[in-house]
Amino acid sequence: MAVLVTGGAGYIGSHAVAALLEKGEQVVIVDNLYQGHREAILGGKLYEGDIRDAEFLEKVFAENDIDGVIHFAANSLVGESMKDPGKYYHNNVYGTLCLLEQMVKAGVKRIVFSSTAATYGEPEKVPIEEFDRTLPTNAYGETKLSMEKMIRWFDVAHGVKSVSLRYFNAAGAHESGRIGEDHEPESHLVPLVLQVALGQREFISVFGDDYGTEDGTCVRDYIHVSDLADAHLLALDRLREGGESSVYNLGCGNGFSVKQVVDIARQVTGHPIPAKIEPRRSGDPAILIASSDRARSELGWSPRRDKLEDIIASAWKWHSANPKGYGLR
Missing domain, CATH: 3.90.25.10 (UDP-galactose 4-epimerase, domain 1)
Structure with missing residues (x-):
């Protein structure tokens, strides 16, 4: 059984791939390399392509015995999202819909979703808790909240269990020194x-x-990228053990x-x-x-x-x- 990591050539995704490999998991990576880097992938099987391409994604699921999905593939620049919200809805929301539809078709019932603290907007209180009001102040956060809601309805309709992880500012680099943060343009x-x-x-x-x-x-709230990767693996394990769908904040x-x-x-x-x-x-x-x-x-x-x-x-x-x-x- 393999874990599919979408956006696995990106900053956080590549660290999650590294953590899965260290754990002895079989890993399948899907990335269009728009922001990701082939050099950031330390192992596993890479499929270069876009999750919005149904034929491509169907092939990935058909050729691999996928046990669960960790979903990182998304645009994530707040400023850009305010200037071009359509790009974010098409890539983030529509892309997630395509992924979920292929999961249902392939009978894959577990997904860990890389969400964001931007779903909260201006917090009513600090520290923020998971059931506080969600009122995003930017299009990026709005698309991530839409993705969370869509995933929840796929649980209701199709039994796709999920963990959405809302986290804050990722930083740092892998202790091996082999992978780190490299965006173009850089915004962090x-x-x-x-x-x-x-x-x-x-x-x-x-x-x-x-x-x-x-x-x-x-x-x-800054958090080391490897700690984020660890949390995604723990969330997948929870789903494998029969855990119900849930949302968690991650931060220090x-x-x-x-x-x-x-x-x-x-x-x-x-x-x-x-x-x-x-x-x-x-x-x-x-x-x-x-x-x-x-x-x-x-x-x-x-x-x-x-x-x-x-x-x-x-x-x-x-x-x-x-x-x-x-x-x-």
């Missing part, structure tokens, strides 16, 4: 800050310093502002990292911090790399060794 704070330390940018842009936070910049429970992240990166890299205040970006909530109590109690998950200094240090190690990412650009 930690790699952007490290690009300044590498001399690839003159400064780091801080989008807004007038939020209702202690230093005026956005606050986020500690919030760090943009300015704090920059300060810690300065300490880790020894670089001054100049910062420049820019206007707010549309759709950015002020504070996102997770309560992961349910994931800890029901999945047995606990982040092992919860110090931001260590998370940034692991990312710095990879970026220092791979200043051009996977070297494709």
Whole structure:
């Protein structure tokens, strides 16, 4: 039996593939390599193609004995989603519909979905809990919430059991040093800050310093990418054991502002990292911090790399060794 990982050549997906391989699982990867990297895949069987291609996806399921799916394939840039929501609905929502239809056709009844804290929008309270109000402030978060809801109805109609994992800011790199974060364009704070330390940018842009936070910049809950990968495996195991469909937050429970992240990166890299205040970006909530109590109690998950200094240090190690990412650009 094999696990199908959609988007398995991407940042978080490749770390999940690595974790599955370390566990001895058979892995099948589907990725169109639009944002993913062939070099990030440490093993398994890669099918290069798009989940919206029904004929392609039908072939993947027909040629492999798939036990469950871990679904990462999606566009994920908040700013882009506000400028081109149609792209996000077509790739994220329609793509997930195509995947679910092929799962039903193939009799595959388990899916772990890579969701997001952006489903909550501006939180009513902090830390955020799973049954708090979901009111996304950007099209990206809205599509992810739509995907969650669609998956739930496929459980009602077809018995497809699911775990949706809502998480916050992924960062860091694999302890082997073989895979890390490489996006084009890059939008995540930690790699952007490290690009300044590498001399690839003159400064780091801080989008807004007038939020209702202690230093005026956005606050986020950072989590090591390998801890996220571990949680996806635990969620799949829960479904294999007969667990019901559910939603879990993943996070370390500690919030760090943009300015704090920059300060810690300065300490880790020894670089001054100049910062420049820019206007707010549309759709950015002020504070996102997770309560992961349910994931800890029901999945047995606990982040092992919860110090931001260590998370940034692991990312710095990879970026220092791979200043051009996977070297494709």
